[in-house]
Amino acid sequence: MPKDQSIKSVLVIGSGPIVIGQACEFDYSGTQACRVLRSEGIRVILINSNPATIMTDPEFADATYIEPITPEIIEQIIIKEKPDAILATLGGQTALNAAMELYERGSLERLGVRLIGADIPAIKRGEDREVFKTIVEKIGGSSAKSIICHAMSECIAGAHILNYPVVVRPSFTMGGLGSGIAYNQNDLELIAGAGLRHSPTTEVLLEESIIGWKEFELEVMRDHKDNVVIVCSIENIDPMGVHTGDSITVAPALTLTDVEYQKLRDLSIKIIREVGVATGGCNIQFAVNPADGRIIVIEMNPRVSRSSALASKATGFPIAKIATKLAIGYALDEIQNDITKSTPASFEPTLDYIVVKVPRFAFEKFPEADTKLTTTMKSVGEAMAIGRSFPEALQKALRSVEKKGTSFHWNTAGVTKDYLLSAMAIPTEHRLQQIQLGLYLGASVEEVFSATKVDPWFLAQIVAINEIAQQIKSAASLPDDLLRIAKSNGFSDTQISELTGQSRIDITATRHRIGLRPVFKTVDTCAAEFEAHTPYHYSSYDLESEVIPRTKPAVIILGSGPNRIGQGVEFDYSCVHAAFALKEAGFETIMINCNPETVSTDYDTSDRLYFEPLTLEDVLEVIYAEELAGPVIGVIAQLGGQTPLGLARGLQDAGVTILGTSPDAIDLAEDRGQFGELLEVNSLDAPTFGMADTFEEAVAIAHRITYPVLVRPSFVLGGRGMEIVYDDESLAGFIQKATEITPNHPVLIDKFLDDAIEIDVDALFDGEELYLAGVMEHIEEAGVHSGDSACVLPSYSIGSALRQEIRSATEKLARGIGVRGLINIQFAVVNNSSDIEKLFVLEANPRASRTVPFVSKATGNPLAKCAALIATGKKISDLRGLGLLPASGDGVPKGISVKEAVLPWNRFRRNDGTGVDSVLGPEMRSTGEVMGIAKTFGEAYAKSQTAAFGALPLSGSVFLSLSERDKKSALEPARTLSQLGFKLFTTQGTHQYLSESGVSSELVRKHSQGRGANGELTAVDLITEGVVGLVINTPLGRGTRFDGWMIRTAAIQRGVPCITTIAGFKAAVAGISDLQGKSFGINSIQEWLATSE
């Protein structure tokens, strides 16, 4: 039976905002699902609150709801759209949980809609650890000994039976959230306590420790005819004890014999059958004892997962696409293998290359956080690389991570073998580098194995890499053969230059002189057994290249590399749009990227895909190969964020044409001196600033420009190392920290515009005409990083005169910088004492910004597509003619859209196990975003909060604790809350201020005061015990006020919405008041865009 003809329309549930453990891999899977369904003539209805995704583009579904993923809203959508079926297995745990809730509420039955892709009993069998264990036993497998607990007392008793250390795993959470390893009762109380709270079923599992065992994953697919295939095996180089998302992993598995591998395969097949995943994909994890081969089944995910995205990119077998086809009735043998075009999908891919994935972390953003890697996932992104050998793939993957210190180096200054051996025993993001350097310093494979339990096979490969490095280092001059060996083992020209002391340019020149260049092989699912029709390439130093000649002119698009805080899915969105627009404009599109989670690295997105590190060397080699294959117009570098922008200058110096905004223009915008001149010429204001080399200078500058000031090291990314300081004392503290970060680098000191409104502008410029796409107003005041601040489009407090001033300033800057494409400018508006608004320019970025997808969705104009077309020579007037931009005028938002940032506080803990502080500041720390769109600001804001943090309470109690300088401005919203029927709880100062102003509240004890004589609760108790449904706590400075920090971490851990700014407080009150007595209205994006507001 091919397609199920009864399915005419499907509701696809997306995964919501990007969070740690659930990233843009679900945009990739969801986008594939939407494409497949539409190509089958099925009407697609989509819900996803994340505007930065490709899947929420209006053309990917017939009705796209950018709305909070809650059962109430999904029910409304079902009633309105009447889908025949719901597909919830491609939107991660969020979608699966939403489907479970709909089922529990009886909505599916009541509304007459069925789930496809997985049924509820199968999801439960797969995810409920107790049930899953019995299934594993039934099919003849074994599980780690474990005990299910529902209360702390049960946990403590259980740990005594299993013996410490024990692994704690909460049920029904994703990315290992709330799990950890407890070595003693103290650990257990902290970890299991949080786990019980995080688990929707208040259930945790205590498990015998199998730390140090080998860890494997198999990706399995099954169809309704009971055909089962294993798509990919993945081996974790980091053994058990580190979450697989935080592990360096390799595909295929490299250290199992066929007999052992087939045991895992047989178990996987029996499990998927017994669990009853009728159609679709799942992921099964195993631990194998390296001493005797004992196998333990760890867990399964009865859905498409992060590993499935990796497996899809690693093999060329598109799991999400196939899962969707299976869900609508096809069988595996009825689906064609896209790559060979002649063989069916009912086979198991075989690889003739090695794939390595390396995670990327962001601990520098959370200096308080414990950097140990455990069973809770902490990484924010990943890079993947492909090579014809493990050393080649590993070294490519390490440089793909684009983080200083990640690539191997052989500088042993300041480290000893003994230090490294003890350091590597504790897994951190630096462990592999410690292993490599330790081995280089003479540690034996046995010593390193006993410290880390990393399989000796991988260690031997690293030893071989070190030996090559040693040969290069000790060679008087570099022989050609050695250079050849080094390149085929993945050494970059930069690494070789570090080892030889020659410049990188000289190494590259030598290499090219002897004709030593990489060839490009093809990912073809079948190890060359059949011809591949999909140009999905990777480089290798080998004999034969497979790049096919072409006649069409090509445009090369540089992607954004691994996700990190400050550079995420929104940049992939822009790159993918460029590929679509340029393909349509008749170009051959070529994508270079190394992030396996993305839509851009789907072989369907561009005409050719190069899965390569985004370094100058690797990119130039691709360009060389493509220039040999046919005409290349140039490279687009302005859409993938800072990564490609950083390459633009080097590419231009190497003779490559950069399309759109030139590297000179980019430099101009980044150079404070040149940019300052530009502002001056155009009579634009910026906050006064100074640059200090010493502390004394810094104090002098601060006094001259007056506190508060924003201080930062001279070179920053994503707001790293920035802080707002209010006095000499905290300035001294910062200088000490900052100069530790970058020695010999001066510190920048800017006047901080207290209480200013921050404005974000996205615009297009073609050299003549400016198109102002959107003017967004931040809800948090200046000082909160724009990426972490909620913002609203259209701006609500900007009058037409000021708007005109913003437009004119934007045009002057775009012209002055020489923008050809997108520009993003941040302004601050200060209302001075005489109530005159004054505009300041904070910064200008001549590239796609984080807000491009948000603005594109709110206005219906595809900005990234337009930017790509401008870069290849189109004018704004042409784009107006093509209907991509309005016939005249600037961007007009439909309805009111609010963007809210989502922050990963609950992922990080301090070394002592307590939570990290959750105060917003000038450093960006959010991982993702949501969008709320409505007719009023209040409703749009309430939607954004619901989507990001869970619903705002509409009644009940609110806890307020305000800093001295915020009390005045908080009075009105507090009064409104009280009038709306909320009970207010306050601490001493706030209590007094409110009661003097006629707002009554109940006084509670501070945490530091402890409970009262009669058991009166403290503020923290109120939150922990669930008395209050909303916490308003505005701090002064960061981390200094112990009470505030305790309050905020308690709120995060209890999952109570916690607002830390007055502006956020005001917006929340507006939202609550708007929502009281009615539910959200819902409209699809297509409906919004059809309105002519």
Place this chain on the structure above:
Amino acid sequence: MSKAFLVLDDGTVFEGESWACEGETFGEAVFSTGMTGYQETLTDPSYHKQVVIMTAPHIGNTGMNSSDEESKKIWVSGFVVRNPSPVVSNWRSERTLEDDLIANNVVGIKGLDTRAITRHLRDLGSMRVGIFSNTELTREEMIIKVRKSPQMAGSFLADSVSTLEKYIVPAIGEKKFTVVALDLGIKAATPRSMSERAIEVHVLPATSSMTEIMALKPDGIFLSNGPGDPATMVDAIALVREIMAAHIPLFGICFGHQIIGRALGFDTYKLPFGHRGINQPVKNLRSGVVEITAHNHGFAVAAPVEGNFNTIYGAGFVSHICLNDGVVEGLELLESPVFSVQYHPEAAAGPHDANYLFDQFVTLMTNAKVSNA
């Protein structure tokens, strides 16, 4: 370590480094796409007179052990690997791959672009190959030597791989059946799969006569895999016709399947580059289910896939096909207790999806016993 050359019949030369034994070797160039199971491949007698190119780059990682060998020796005539492992890491490993290759006098070559060779063979078909290491020969001399080596088509190889003495693999548990397995190049996993099903397996030399077989009063007869061109197996084909005429349950795999095909009157033909891997999708045409199977065959049976066919042993049908290229992968007779598959239900190396075929053999023998009783 010295320079080594892989020289193909069509004059293409790939340069690599010597590995395992140095010297010269010749055979048919075939590629195997399995990512695991090099030990099983090397010890599979079907690879006799073949030079095997492994498409997976890292080979030898898990060493060699005595429980995974499919026969007592390594049969390949040459072994081509991109990156042999410098170390062994596995709890069951007893020896290194290179040591075993040297002990078996196998000439190897490493460090060449195995994907380029595979693509070449895929496009132009399997062909003769030579490996030359530490050689004084010129390219032309090497090519001439390769062209003078024997072709696979027309090769009779069964007698050089078959056991000389019969041996018995006892049933595990209580014995229920006796099966005679004709060794045309049998792998250890095959009698093991039968013994696990309460079958006592008498493994007999390929040249055994009907009388010798019948003396053992078998409940069923099994024809194994093996190397060579099935068209050369004239005696075995005649023997199979006698077995079919006697209505004794008969099960053949791989080479045995091709012999059954010829005994039924079908032709066999050489595939362009064969099926060698452990990921081959085979569809069971009766159940509609796809099984992922282990293959190692360069020849195939030409039988009509649609509908039933008629033979002098009654009607039959093609029971399995390969979904990649539509090649016949299974035959079954409707009126005689005979079936065969082109692939390896015993796996080793490879997936276990097809081991139900041994159960089918048991059913066939059970039914025969019932009807004879």
